[in-house]
Amino acid sequence: xxxxxxxxxxxxxxxxxxxxxxxxGIDWTPVYVDFFKGGxxxxxxxxxxxxGECPVLVDGDLTLTQSGVILDYLSxxxxxxGLHDPAIRRDVLRWVLWDNHKMSSVAGVTRFLMNFLPVDKxxxxxxxxxxxxxxxxxxxLDAALAGRDxxxxxxxxxxxxxxxxxxxxxxPFGFDRAEYPNIDRWLDGLKALPGWKHPYDLMPRAYxxxx
Amino acid sequence: xxxxxxxxxxxxxxxxxxxxxxxxGIDWTPVYVDFFKGGxxxxxxxxxxxxGECPVLVDGDLTLTQSGVILDYLSxxxxxxGLHDPAIRRDVLRWVLWDNHKMSSVAGVTRFLMNFLPVDKxxxxxxxxxxxxxxxxxxxLDAALAGRDxxxxxxxxxxxxxxxxxxxxxxPFGFDRAEYPNIDRWLDGLKALPGWKHPYDLMPRAYxxxx
Numbered sequence: 001x002x003x004x005x006x007x008x009x010x011x012x013x014x015x016x017x018x019x020x021x022x023x024x025g026i027d028w029t030p031v032y033v034d035f036f037k038g039g040x041x042x043x044x045x046x047x048x049x050x051x052g053e054c055p056v057l058v059d060g061d062l063t064l065t066q067s068g069v070i071l072d073y074l075s076x077x078x079x080x081x082g083l084h085d086p087a088i089r090r091d092v093l094r095w096v097l098w099d100n101h102k103m104s105s106v107a108g109v110t111r112f113l114m115n116f117l118p119v120d121k122x123x124x125x126x127x128x129x130x131x132x133x134x135x136x137x138x139x140x141l142d143a144a145l146a147g148r149d150x151x152x153x154x155x156x157x158x159x160x161x162x163x164x165x166x167x168x169x170x171x172p173f174g175f176d177r178a179e180y181p182n183i184d185r186w187l188d189g190l191k192a193l194p195g196w197k198h199p200y201d202l203m204p205r206a207y208x209x210x211x
Numbered sequence: 212x213x214x215x216x217x218x219x220x221x222x223x224x225x226x227x228x229x230x231x232x233x234x235x236g237i238d239w240t241p242v243y244v245d246f247f248k249g250g251x252x253x254x255x256x257x258x259x260x261x262x263g264e265c266p267v268l269v270d271g272d273l274t275l276t277q278s279g280v281i282l283d284y285l286s287x288x289x290x291x292x293g294l295h296d297p298a299i300r301r302d303v304l305r306w307v308l309w310d311n312h313k314m315s316s317v318a319g320v321t322r323f324l325m326n327f328l329p330v331d332k333x334x335x336x337x338x339x340x341x342x343x344x345x346x347x348x349x350x351x352l353d354a355a356l357a358g359r360d361x362x363x364x365x366x367x368x369x370x371x372x373x374x375x376x377x378x379x380x381x382x383p384f385g386f387d388r389a390e391y392p393n394i395d396r397w398l399d400g401l402k403a404l405p406g407w408k409h410p411y412d413l414m415p416r417a418y419x420x421x422x
Contacts (some may be wrong), residue, residue: 012365036238050351050354050355051309051313051351053350064301065305066304066305066306066308066309067308068308069301069304069308070299070306072304073301090275090280090283090284092278093277093279093280093283094276094280096308097278097279097280097307098262098277098278098313100308100311100312101311101312101316102262102316103314105313105316122338124323124336125336125337126336126340127333129334129337136324140261140263143261144261166362187388
């Protein structure tokens, strides 16, 4: 049975699941959620996920929410991405948690405020504050990647897939690859993985003409 | 050997680990980090945790960072708190991730900005924006607790310990228990657990006279 991923193209959190599914060669199909128009709060979506978020993965009778949980499931299912491996599991989880707290959350909000709100409704002080937080997170990530191909161990793991998710998007949000050479190299490494695809080539977009 | 927790009293993220250690009856001692004066960025602390955060748990040769990873370890070590139990592990992890992304992160920042910055440096627009986000998270949490004692299964788990962490603090940050009756009841349930202690009774504080 084809795995279904409830998602939308602009969602970096959805991209984590979509990229892992794609890299693992799993047969999956996106189910578009019109998130910017309240699709996360529709009765149908809230039945799938009372937290009102994307992504939601449906694999037969199993429904999973939270990208980190989906990555855990895909690790177990495929024997890839490290969350199945006792030797590195906690170190991978550490980065997945950090990403949810300090990296994707901040990048996602900043990008939303700067690109998907009307210009006259963009809160300048909130954006500047988030950009400062984002610089701190990017600095931590860049330092961790010095002299390494991947965040944990010798192969790509859920740590990389989680942390990279917003960094492939073209819209401006205060991230310039040239300022973070280790991140820049690491993103090239991710892009070179067999089967890698851009988020906008994996999931339907709310704003197909935006960028 | 006594477990050491590098922490400070104002840190709700540290409280997650401190509370789990205490509820499990583990012999542990706090190691104070002077976080507000740069203690998270000291060379000693960065050696323990290059992410520059608290808590850090040291148990013999093992050093663990990220409260969710520490809760995972304590689940395995004690057979409590659900992250060791295949039947509920992913549902507990789902709440721990949600907490890191949407709940503790937002509550922690709001409380910091409103209480631990000089009044003339408090960014009003940023605080108001975070309070809006916090209301959304509290609404999700309150709805999930309707008719339930605990977030997942019949006992307290890491989901509860993670999500409650900032909600016991006395400083104002936009949370009024009276507005969230299910959260209010659930916090009383946590407080009634054998061994429960307030964060300020478990860890040394930077501002002992603040509240």
